[in-house]
Amino acid sequence: MNLKELAANLGLSQTTVSRALNGYPEVNEDTRKRVIAAASQHNYRPNTRAQSLATGRSMAIGHVIPISTNHEMMNPVFGDFIGGAGEIYARAGYDMMLSVVPDDAEDGAYRSMAQRNSVDGIVIHGPRRDDPRIALLKEVGLPFIVHGRAPVDDTDYSYVDVNNRRAFERATLHLADLGHTRMALLNGLESMDFAIRRREGFEAALKARGLPFLPQFHRSEEMTESYGYQAAREMLAQPDPPTAFLVSSLITAMGVRRAVEERGLQMGRDISIITHDDDLGYFKNGGEVPVFTATRSSVREAGRITAEMLLGLIDTPQNGPRQHIMEADLTLGLSTGPAPR
Amino acid sequence: MNLKELAANLGLSQTTVSRALNGYPEVNEDTRKRVIAAASQHNYRPNTRAQSLATGRSMAIGHVIPISTNHEMMNPVFGDFIGGAGEIYARAGYDMMLSVVPDDAEDGAYRSMAQRNSVDGIVIHGPRRDDPRIALLKEVGLPFIVHGRAPVDDTDYSYVDVNNRRAFERATLHLADLGHTRMALLNGLESMDFAIRRREGFEAALKARGLPFLPQFHRSEEMTESYGYQAAREMLAQPDPPTAFLVSSLITAMGVRRAVEERGLQMGRDISIITHDDDLGYFKNGGEVPVFTATRSSVREAGRITAEMLLGLIDTPQNGPRQHIMEADLTLGLSTGPAPR
């Protein structure tokens, strides 16, 4: 059933039917009712392709997920983000286009989305140090929002980000307040912007308290469980082990806990852990009382905010780029306590 | 830059340019080269919308992710599946359309995708008991593949699934062989097909060994970490606790381990655990030696297979529905051992 048939069916012109369905004023309310009734009866829905060809708007948002060619991993964070964003898109009548692309071909993916007119806007995920994509998207001129930021903090692009620096600074200060002086940082890949900022926060806090940065207790890797386990295991085996861990992901923190307990140590007493917690649906940090003390920020909420912001940007681009920074909570759990002496 | 401009630029007709780019034979190789060169120089890519309006094919695959209204969770498994499928789509020039939909509105989402002509095929995720979607999609007549199966095992639809029944049957038999008689089953939601099959496998194995099914050691919930922790904690506190756990997800299994260790028990000696392992990128089951003994089947691979199958189905629908069942490996890890006496 297409517009033509529906119109013929009703004894009306396509113009009128189209207008009736799209809420234009120049159509009698009675006929509008008739049209809407007929449409829903015949289960008519306009062909998206034709519609967007005619209007020039595609009513779709593109997300490009870079799959690093060497790691080939799908960040679980991504699922929750998509969930949040998708909710907003659905409500606004937008579709979501996903492109899973090896990161050496990302360039083409963005260009292609723009040139082929398949999306009205784009969300950039996982910005890296010196990320070329921001410049690229400015060049192709498609509205976009970065989930995260580029290290260079210019203000002429839109982003939604967590205040990673402050979160990790606060967490580190908290550990210092508890008397910890030997702290380990199990960071994400420091080619990623968020990891850079977290490290900065960590170092700033150490400096503020006159504590040294201990390179042997610093790692930067893809945030898997086994990474946490391996790293913590090695560090704890050293003669002068750390008494506290700052960890970039709940998943990795679970690996750390495994290593801690394997060694017969007790978390929260012998070893303190603070982790970042993206508040994932499938990864709640315990129940009422959090297992881990954590810097928490819902990535699902970030998805919602990003989507809303992007739709706004598409509707009123003249308002210029917009930014939103989410502060992470520092929630106390059972994994922190005074430094043992 | 569109086709018309490009054609004018080259002094050719749109027809010829289109044919040259699409590899039709009736165009001189020299002009084809010229056209391709010009296209890449001007960074020309055909407008997808126009293209699909003209061809009737949208070159996109739809995935509808049901977000259960009560749980609101995004299964991490989904990310890996999408990663695998997306790889195949990209290679074949297909786009992926995601629809995140509350499960009470799913119906509309499918109908809409079909009616609006926005996709050429659909992947159904997480089939439930008496899932109405299969009938629905047959009705709307869009090629589709189910990731999983409907409990009614009719053969007139296409699916890719793991042999969940056999996997859990084998796992249970293995535990029985180790002397375990009191086994707990921490299953996924048994409104889901996969969970039903796993339970069947579990019960079949018990029956084969003349062991009783112990209702107090059986749970069925969304597969989070804290579910595993809570359930195991409660069960282990009972006077006659289980000596082994069969768990439906690695994530949940980590919760079980937490409860086990919290109680001062040792996994693999005091308590045995076998879990299903979807082989997620971010959730490797340990390193060289698996932490958990597990029934393993890569969901990323399932995504690839599903995508390939669907593209095949779209190209040659006359070949009828196709099915693919993946057998899960039973890989030994450190979490199983003889039953303590």
Add this chain to the structure above:
DNA sequence: TCGATCCTCCAAAGCGCTTTGGACGCTTTC
């Protein structure tokens, strides 16, 4: 040499929708 055949190319129709530029009849205004 002539018609048939092949190789290249093109004009124009059409995919299903939106939107421009009226048309038509009726009411209002002076």
Add this chain to the structure above:
DNA sequence: GAAAGCGTCCAAAGCGCTTTGGAGGATCGA
């Protein structure tokens, strides 16, 4: 009673592409 205005509707022109149905010239076989 004519002009203007209003409310409703429509025919037709696109949007950017593919594809049908030739056209025109070169080549070939008889």
